[in-house]
Amino acid sequence: MRVLNRLLALLLAVGAILAATVGVIEVIAQRADHRPVLLNWPGVYDWAARTSWGAAPVLLLSVGLVAVGLLLLIAQLTPRRPARLPIAAVNVATDAAITRRGLAHSLRRTVTGIDGVSHAHVTVRRHRARISATTRATGDSDTGSLRTTLTEAARQQLNALHLSRPPRLSVRVTTRER
Structure with missing residues (x-):
């Protein structure tokens, strides 16, 4: 279980680092009056503004996030082998x-x-x-x-x-x- 916890922590840390890096790059590009570099965030923003909470993509994304959260919770609550x-x-x-x-x-x-x-x-x-x-x-x-x-x-x-x-x-x- 210790190995699984370390792998999950590594994946979450890498994801957070990548998201933060993309965010910093996009903020710098926007402040320098350039178009988006890595992520077309104005398009994503426009899509989110015109999509309702009951739309199928939003519901599927929500179900996927709940499933991932439950898997992480179960992985943390399973008893570990006594060392x-x-x-x-x-x-x-x-x-x-x-x-x-x-x-x-x-x-x-x-x-x-x-x-x-x-x-x-x-x-x-x-x-x-x-x-x-x-x-x-x-x-x-x-x-x-x-x-x-x-x-x-x-x-x-x-x-x-x-x-x-x-x-x-x-x-x-x-x-x-x-």
Whole structure:
């Protein structure tokens, strides 16, 4: 959502800059007794003077502006993904949290410190943490026991952080060929 907000802000800013630039150029041209340079504003003014509020072009433009306004309002009112996961604090006045990225780094460090894990990728969402570990083990029993070890280590790390609502863990172990 952050990217969408930034794109909308960029588009609105560019539109405002272009409108202001055209306005300044047209005012300077009018004051210098020249004809309109970029926008035939006298023609637009004449059209607006002879067109009623109930005319089809005015109604279509109004409906379009209302639709764009509603889309912008909806985009701003949709809840954003939480960037922080709250940590249970002893004191009510304390606000402590860990970022999802920080939790992912912490879990990755924990998992890669276990023997047999050559690479790990951790994704943390609001309610779930996914750990994908790569190992060089060859047997299915080795992979199963490694998965159990990784799950226990990750769960201990989550318990040590004292998160208010710890995410559910899902651990996947894949074997890389030698």
